[in-house]
Amino acid sequence: MRRRPVFLITVMCFGFAFFYIPILSMMVYSFNGSRLATVWGGFSTKWYVSLLSNKQVGAALLLSLKIAVTSATAATILGTMAGITLARFRRFKGRTLFSGLVTAPLIMPEVITGISSLMLFILMAKFLGWPSARGFTTVTLAHITFSMVFVTTIIQSRMLQADRAIEEAAMDLGSKPWAVLFDVTLPVIFPAILSGWLLAFTISLDDVVITSFTTGPGNTTLPLLIWSKVKLGVTPDINALATLTVLVVGCGVALAGYLLNRSEKRRDADARLAYRDND
Amino acid sequence: MRNRIAHWLQGRGFRDVIIGLPYVWLLLFFFIPFCLVLAISFGSRTPTAPPFGYGGDHPWISFVGYSRLLHDELYIRAFLVSLSNAATATVLCLLLGYPMSLALTRVSASWRNILLMLVILPFWTSFLLRVYAWMGLMGKNSWFNGLLTDAYNLLTPAGWHLSSIPMMHSNFAVVLVMVYTYLPFMILPLYANLERLDPVLDEAAMDLGSRPFRVFLDVTLPQSLPGIIAGAMLVFIPAAGELVIPTLVGDASSPMIGRVIADEFSSASDWPMAASVAIALLLLMVGPMMLYTHYQTKAEAGEEP
Numbered sequence: 001m002r003r004r005p006v007f008l009i010t011v012m013c014f015g016f017a018f019f020y021i022p023i024l025s026m027m028v029y030s031f032n033g034s035r036l037a038t039v040w041g042g043f044s045t046k047w048y049v050s051l052l053s054n055k056q057v058g059a060a061l062l063l064s065l066k067i068a069v070t071s072a073t074a075a076t077i078l079g080t081m082a083g084i085t086l087a088r089f090r091r092f093k094g095r096t097l098f099s100g101l102v103t104a105p106l107i108m109p110e111v112i113t114g115i116s117s118l119m120l121f122i123l124m125a126k127f128l129g130w131p132s133a134r135g136f137t138t139v140t141l142a143h144i145t146f147s148m149v150f151v152t153t154i155i156q157s158r159m160l161q162a163d164r165a166i167e168e169a170a171m172d173l174g175s176k177p178w179a180v181l182f183d184v185t186l187p188v189i190f191p192a193i194l195s196g197w198l199l200a201f202t203i204s205l206d207d208v209v210i211t212s213f214t215t216g217p218g219n220t221t222l223p224l225l226i227w228s229k230v231k232l233g234v235t236p237d238i239n240a241l242a243t244l245t246v247l248v249v250g251c252g253v254a255l256a257g258y259l260l261n262r263s264e265k266r267r268d269a270d271a272r273l274a275y276r277d278n279d
Numbered sequence: 280m281r282n283r284i285a286h287w288l289q290g291r292g293f294r295d296v297i298i299g300l301p302y303v304w305l306l307l308f309f310f311i312p313f314c315l316v317l318a319i320s321f322g323s324r325t326p327t328a329p330p331f332g333y334g335g336d337h338p339w340i341s342f343v344g345y346s347r348l349l350h351d352e353l354y355i356r357a358f359l360v361s362l363s364n365a366a367t368a369t370v371l372c373l374l375l376g377y378p379m380s381l382a383l384t385r386v387s388a389s390w391r392n393i394l395l396m397l398v399i400l401p402f403w404t405s406f407l408l409r410v411y412a413w414m415g416l417m418g419k420n421s422w423f424n425g426l427l428t429d430a431y432n433l434l435t436p437a438g439w440h441l442s443s444i445p446m447m448h449s450n451f452a453v454v455l456v457m458v459y460t461y462l463p464f465m466i467l468p469l470y471a472n473l474e475r476l477d478p479v480l481d482e483a484a485m486d487l488g489s490r491p492f493r494v495f496l497d498v499t500l501p502q503s504l505p506g507i508i509a510g511a512m513l514v515f516i517p518a519a520g521e522l523v524i525p526t527l528v529g530d531a532s533s534p535m536i537g538r539v540i541a542d543e544f545s546s547a548s549d550w551p552m553a554a555s556v557a558i559a560l561l562l563l564m565v566g567p568m569m570l571y572t573h574y575q576t577k578a579e580a581g582e583e584p
Binding site for chain 1: 288289293294296297298300301302304305306308309310311312313315316319328329375376378379381382383385386392394396397398399400401403404405406407408409410411412413414415416418419420421422423459462516517519520521522523526527537540541544550553554557560561564568571572
């Protein structure tokens with residue numbers, strides 16, 4: 001019989017209070033009628049009205065989503081290739097450098113990634129004449145580069161768990177490598193690809209530092225818009241924006257968790273059935 | 280010609296494409312920019328655009344940036360402030376995160392899934408907004424600051440009373456917000472590590488008469504060392520180079536290193552100096568990075584350190 005770990009549970013409750021009290025406080029204050037963001041002045045939804053009628057916010061959100069979808073898709077393709085490379089091709093020329101290149105962006109301070117990308121774009125513009133202006137393209141290129149390595153880690157660890165025998169069987173039965181890739185490997189690791197895409201999407205949607213270095217005038221993403229407002233202090237409409245973000249993300253994560261859980265259970269059940277049939 | 284390409288693509292080409300595309304991409308957009316920073320750090324500042332150049336006498340490169348790093352108090356202090364803030368935040372994350380991760384391994388499976396999701400959820404919401412949430416709490420007129428001020432005034436003699444606690448724009452605020460935003464990075468690898476430990480060992484030690492705290496010290500703690508190190512580095516490395524948190528809640532008169540790099544680059548437009556500071560930061564981080572990559576795989580496998 002185990003003792004109830006009272007101390008551990010107490011610390012955990014404190015920890016979760018620490019996680020969620022600031023967020024809840026922000027949500028409550030988004031309904032604050034007062035212009036002073038931290039003094040309560042009665043219930044009001046006026047900050048939501050002013051937020052939703054703000055055209056700047058809409059445009060910034062649209063740009064952020066465009067960048068996030070484009071960069072997450074490209075990052076997933078490149079990251080999946082890199083993950084397959086690291087898991088399946090044990091030896092090739094330059095493997096050490098390659099695995100270094102895949103790990104380094106994960107732990108590189110964002111400021112350095114940001115200024116190095118900007119230096120590259122400025123020098124390219126000067127000596128190659130491209131990119132002539134910074135904006136959607138440059139931000140997307142930078143986002144692809146630093147989010148693809150996150151996809152790579154997910155794919156690599158999934159590939160190492162996956163059963164190689166299925167691929168080898170397909171190969172032995174005469175399938176060409178591309179057919180094996182599209183008909184066997186990719187369907188098997190599909191859930192990992194999906195979570196890689198989602199991670200790349202959120203990383204891109206959330207990024208401030210690298211975006212602030214690689215974007216140009218007139219191309220403000222949502223985090224950059226919030227950044228420029230928040231630098232001046234607490235403003236009530238950001239509370240409303242934060243509340244909406246937390247609600248959207250919370251529902252999304254809950255739904256994704258539910259769906260993943262269900263598909264995992266179904267797969268386990270299928271696997272059990274398959275084993276029973278074999279016996 | 281088309282036939283030959285098709286033939287190549289079906290044979291060797293498969294491998295070449297799968298390896299080559301991400302390789303070329305990372306070389307182009309990560310490796311070359313990094314080499315540029317390294318090269319620019321040995322340049323000297325010029326009034327041209329882009330603002331750096333090489334020239335003068337043999338050996339044509341300049342070490343001005345690096346020598347200023349060692350002599351100018353601004354940079355030394357920025358490095359010290361960054362390292363001490365990051366180290367404090369890491370220790371606090373460990374002190375709070377370790378019991379939380381351990382508690383997660385002790386609750387029932389259905390609770391565990393919900394609680395893990397609650398740990399991950401803030402990670403999916405905007406980083407910037409989580410920092411911002413604390414700006415609201417720490418401000419002079421906020422209910423949280425008011426509560427702390429009342430508690431402080433209750434405990435101290437009348438002469439020390441304050442109308443509000445000056446929390447914003449201090450290293451205290453930076454560390455607090457760092458702990459808040461980076462705590463999931465500590466909990467997740469630690470939990471992954473602790474979850475894989477064999478409970479039989481704990482039970483054996485208990486059966487042999489060890490008290491729970493001794494079991495923790497002698498059995499659980501040593502086995503979780505890879506998780507501790509992986510989590511600590513995952514907090515320490517980004518915290519040391521942090522730019523957003525010190526800009527929003529930090530003390531502008533003693534900036535952290537990330538802020539110094541950004542300022543040298545944008546406001547001062549001194550590319551060689553910004554590049555030198557960046558390279559120095561990377562050199563300082565090499566040790567922690569190697570520790571991280573070494574222990575991260577072990578933590579995931581639940582191996583002995």
